Amino acid sequence: MSSLVLGFDLGGTKVSAAVFDHDNTIIGRARAKTKASRSEDEVFATIVSVGRQAIESAGIDQKALAAIGIGSPGPLDPDTGHIIESANLPFKNFPLGPRLAEEFGCPVTLENDVSAGTYGEFRAGAARGAKDVLGMFVGTGIGGGVIINGAMYHGFNKNAGEIGHLVVEAGGARCNCGNRGCLEAYASRTAMTRQIKKAIKRGKKTLITELVDKKADRISSGALKEAFDAKDELVVKVVRRAANYIGIGIGSLVNVLSPEIVVLGGGVIEALGDDILPRIERSARKIAFEYAMKDVRIVKAQLGDDAGVIGAAKLAREALTRSGDAATAAVGS
Amino acid sequence: MSSLVLGFDLGGTKVSAAVFDHDNTIIGRARAKTKASRSEDEVFATIVSVGRQAIESAGIDQKALAAIGIGSPGPLDPDTGHIIESANLPFKNFPLGPRLAEEFGCPVTLENDVSAGTYGEFRAGAARGAKDVLGMFVGTGIGGGVIINGAMYHGFNKNAGEIGHLVVEAGGARCNCGNRGCLEAYASRTAMTRQIKKAIKRGKKTLITELVDKKADRISSGALKEAFDAKDELVVKVVRRAANYIGIGIGSLVNVLSPEIVVLGGGVIEALGDDILPRIERSARKIAFEYAMKDVRIVKAQLGDDAGVIGAAKLAREALTRSGDAATAAVGS
Numbered sequence: 001m002s003s004l005v006l007g008f009d010l011g012g013t014k015v016s017a018a019v020f021d022h023d024n025t026i027i028g029r030a031r032a033k034t035k036a037s038r039s040e041d042e043v044f045a046t047i048v049s050v051g052r053q054a055i056e057s058a059g060i061d062q063k064a065l066a067a068i069g070i071g072s073p074g075p076l077d078p079d080t081g082h083i084i085e086s087a088n089l090p091f092k093n094f095p096l097g098p099r100l101a102e103e104f105g106c107p108v109t110l111e112n113d114v115s116a117g118t119y120g121e122f123r124a125g126a127a128r129g130a131k132d133v134l135g136m137f138v139g140t141g142i143g144g145g146v147i148i149n150g151a152m153y154h155g156f157n158k159n160a161g162e163i164g165h166l167v168v169e170a171g172g173a174r175c176n177c178g179n180r181g182c183l184e185a186y187a188s189r190t191a192m193t194r195q196i197k198k199a200i201k202r203g204k205k206t207l208i209t210e211l212v213d214k215k216a217d218r219i220s221s222g223a224l225k226e227a228f229d230a231k232d233e234l235v236v237k238v239v240r241r242a243a244n245y246i247g248i249g250i251g252s253l254v255n256v257l258s259p260e261i262v263v264l265g266g267g268v269i270e271a272l273g274d275d276i277l278p279r280i281e282r283s284a285r286k287i288a289f290e291y292a293m294k295d296v297r298i299v300k301a302q303l304g305d306d307a308g309v310i311g312a313a314k315l316a317r318e319a320l321t322r323s324g325d326a327a328t329a330a331v332g333s
Numbered sequence: 334m335s336s337l338v339l340g341f342d343l344g345g346t347k348v349s350a351a352v353f354d355h356d357n358t359i360i361g362r363a364r365a366k367t368k369a370s371r372s373e374d375e376v377f378a379t380i381v382s383v384g385r386q387a388i389e390s391a392g393i394d395q396k397a398l399a400a401i402g403i404g405s406p407g408p409l410d411p412d413t414g415h416i417i418e419s420a421n422l423p424f425k426n427f428p429l430g431p432r433l434a435e436e437f438g439c440p441v442t443l444e445n446d447v448s449a450g451t452y453g454e455f456r457a458g459a460a461r462g463a464k465d466v467l468g469m470f471v472g473t474g475i476g477g478g479v480i481i482n483g484a485m486y487h488g489f490n491k492n493a494g495e496i497g498h499l500v501v502e503a504g505g506a507r508c509n510c511g512n513r514g515c516l517e518a519y520a521s522r523t524a525m526t527r528q529i530k531k532a533i534k535r536g537k538k539t540l541i542t543e544l545v546d547k548k549a550d551r552i553s554s555g556a557l558k559e560a561f562d563a564k565d566e567l568v569v570k571v572v573r574r575a576a577n578y579i580g581i582g583i584g585s586l587v588n589v590l591s592p593e594i595v596v597l598g599g600g601v602i603e604a605l606g607d608d609i610l611p612r613i614e615r616s617a618r619k620i621a622f623e624y625a626m627k628d629v630r631i632v633k634a635q636l637g638d639d640a641g642v643i644g645a646a647k648l649a650r651e652a653l654t655r656s657g658d659a660a661t662a663a664v665g666s
Contacts, residue, residue, distance in 0.1 A: 075624045084624060132489045144589070148481055155591025156465045157625050162588035167581050167620055168503050170519075179620055186503075248500050255495035256477070256586065258488025287500055287512055291408045291417060292490050 004060060005317050006051055006104070008070035009113060009308030010034070012088025017050045018309040019058035019065075020317075024124065026306070028058025040090050047096075048103050068100055068108045069316030071116025071308040075159045081110040087176075107323070109316040111152065113308055115161060117301070118145025119152055120311030121263045125302040134259040135301075136163060137266035138246065139221070141176065142184040146257065152315065164188065168248055187245040189268050193219045195238045206234040221271035228275060242268075243276035247283020254288040254296060265301030273300045337393060338650050339384055339437070341403035342446060342641030343367070345421025350383045351642040352391035352398075353650075357457065359639070361391025373423050380429075381436050401433055401441045402649030404449025404641045408492045414443040420509075440656070442649040444485065446641055448494060450634070451478025452485055453644030454596045458635040467592040468634075469496060470599035471579065472554070474509065475517040479590065485648065497521065501581055520578040522601050526552045528571045539567040554604035561608060575601075576609035580616020587621040587629060598634030606633045 003022035008015060012034065019028040030053030034043050047070075055062050072091075075084040081097015083089070097108040111119070118127075118135025127133045127147075135145035142164030146153040153160055164184035165177055172181035176190065185191050196208055196219060207230055211223040227235035250262055264273060264280070281298045288296075303310055336355035341348060345367065352361040363386030367376050380403075388395050405424075408417040414430015416422070430441040444452070451460075451468025460466045460480075468478035475497030479486040486493055497517035498510055505514035509523065518524050529541055529552060540563055544556040560568035583595055597606060597613070614631045621629075636643055 075622070130489075146589070148486070153481070156463075156593035156629065157591045157627055159622070159625060160589065160591035162622060162625065165588045165620070165622065166499070166585045167501055170501050170578065170581050177622070245503065248503050252499045253589065255498045256479070256493065256589070258490045258493035260489035287498070289408070289492070289495060289498065289510070292492060292495065294490055296489065 002064045002066040003317075004058075004064050004066055005313045006054060006065055006068045007309035007311075007313030007316065008047065008051065008068070009116065009305075009312065010047060010070060010072040010089070011113065012073060012086075015047050015050050016305070016309055017054035018306070018313070019054050019060065020310075020313045024310075024313070026309075028054045028056070028060070030054040030057060034089065038090060040092070040094050043089060043091070044094075044096070044099060047100070051100075051104065062104060065104055065106045067106050067316040067320045068104055069111065069116070069312030069314070070096065070100065070108065071111050071113040071312045072096065074112045076110055076112060077158055078110055078112075078154060079158065081108055083110075107316070107320065109312070109319045111312060111315055112143075112145070112159065112161070114143030115145035115152055116311035116315065117265060117303075117307035118147060118263065118311065119315055120303050120307035120309075121265065121301050122147050122311075123314045124310050125263070125307060126299045127261045127263045130260040132257070132259045134163075134250075134253055134257060134262045136246070136250065136262065136264050138188060138264065138268040139266040140188060140190055142188050142249075143266075163249060163253060166249055166252065168245060168252075183245060183249040187242040187249070189219065189221060189224070192224065192238050192242050195241075196234060199234050199238075204234050207232040208235060221267040224268070225271040225275075228272060239272060239276060240279060243279040244283045246276075247280040248287055250280065250284040250298065251287025254284065254292050258292055260296060262296065262298045263301050264298065265307060269300060270304065335397045335399040336650075337391075337397050337399055338646045339387060339398055339401045340642035340644075340646030340649065341380065341384065341401070342449065342638075342645065343380060343403060343405040343422070344446065345406060345419075348380050348383050349638070349642055350387035351639070351646070352387050352393065353643075353646045357643075357646070359642075361387045361389070361393070363387040363390060367422065371423060373425070373427050376422060376424070377427075377429070377432060380433070384433075384437065395437060398437055398439045400439050400649040400653045401437055402444065402449070402645030402647070403429065403433065403441065404444050404446040404645045405429065407445045409443055409445060410491055411443055411445075411487060412491065414441055416443075440649070440653065442645070442652045444645060444648055445476075445478070445492065445494070447476030448478035448485055449644035449648065450598060450640035451480060451596065451644065452648055453636050453640035453642075454598065454634050455480050455644075456647045457643050458596070458640060459632045460594045460596045463593040465590070465592045467496075467583075467586055467590060467595045469579070469583065469595065469597050470634075471521060471597065471601040472599040473521060473523055475521050475582075476599075496582060496586060499582055499585060501578060501585075516578060516582040520575040520582070522552065522554060522557070525557065525571050525575055528574075529567060532567050532571075537567050540565040541568055554600040557601070558604040558608075561605060572605060572609060573612060576612040577616045579609075580613040581620055583613065583617040583631065584620025587617065587625050591625055593629060595629065595631045596634050597631065598640060602633060603637065
């Protein structure tokens, strides 16, 4: 049987695909932009096209694929392969898994994008060897992935791990989710951008206005890093404040979940991780009980942008093995 | 083989024991006071004495016991049976499990007291039939128990579920744990007492001063309930505020853990649960995502003071079955 697996990482702005050989080495890649304004069918066509390009760049036949794994923004149903909805994609109760299975002629595993990234780090990155893992990805928003006893944890409604919507300031800052006080409203890049814009409006001088367009509407993690390195007073203050909140969130979650390792990824961490990790860790250790933090590691993700495709491909390959076992067991019975 | 099991529920102020027959019916009971000021050996002697009284009241021979389960305040190590330490008991790295095993001549299962209570509700109470359960017990403090995939969840450092120390107001009210802003510092009976005392000091009139001693140093859940029923303005306000925070904690935890059922127990809930459950649920549903809350039940515990002994006994019996299976498997291999 073929051991080639295709992994996808679907996001609100882009989709990446990679073909993995039996050694889990990437032998082909492709990517393209997605756009929120387009229809379900158009986004689906883009995904298929990126998958075909990755297959072509790997120099293999589509029929050689054993399985597909895809990480996607949720909420979604990993059992049926349906996207329930997605803030940045037009999908609404869309059977992404079944449609891809039909298109490519192999089984498809659908997983939340951040969970897939966490799983990638767990199986091939910074969290290798741990059993209980908490993944936290800080970018436009804050997403999480929870691995318990060595398996992806979904919970009753199959979308566990929404750690960006842990309330850290009851009744506090307005969050994109509509509530107030969520971690995401204090520590995401969106939250930092809002704080910086507010300060600029009040007349605060900052390098950020030179680094981005005058309105500072979209501040990239790279621009934050540049201003941070230049010791820009406002940006340093805002970034440190976000790091404190990230640590508070981690400390709370360590008290509740007792993970062995906390893996931090996402654009903000990739750009500023080395600068803020000590502060994050200090803040987390202040909140979490000493016995809960004992020997717990808080580390940067290692796989960068590949975490998602790697995790999705790993999950797809393992689902294949499980169903193979089940088939064998059924044959044997 | 005997199927009689002895369950203990150890607390800072009292210890209860119950003997369970093969049907898990309680056939004997005993209880006594414990006191923080006494030595490890004295508290241990009290536990042993209460166990012996329960055995006597059941009319059985100590040799007939198949297993013992004990729920205790932690942190503790359920694998070795050691209490690491405990705020309200003199134990410090105390081998409670091994010592009880020696004393009673049967295997002992040690579990966190709130986890044991949650497990009791899961196996014989309000959470029967669910797979992923969150238990929250509100009294002097706020404790939690997490059941995942039908099994007690301990995590890497074996003391997961400290949901009272989820930060809900970063930098907020001082908590008994030494940190600031924990859920326990806003919604436990201790927190409510502090708020009431503060208001009295500022000259606020309240029935509470009639119901308890003038200093209102220890306000019982019963006194809170009486004042609440009498529509005492201060107490109603304080209780409602606590209910809002409990809901915020639950909402956050539903986003992260996605349980099927949230079981609320403890003295505050036993006294005021029917009055505040709708408010707790409203507050939780405001925070948690709609898809995460779908079909999730937030319910009152059903077993009252017996949850702990029942859960501990169930865990002990199941550990016995597992080790029996292992022995059988070993013989069979």
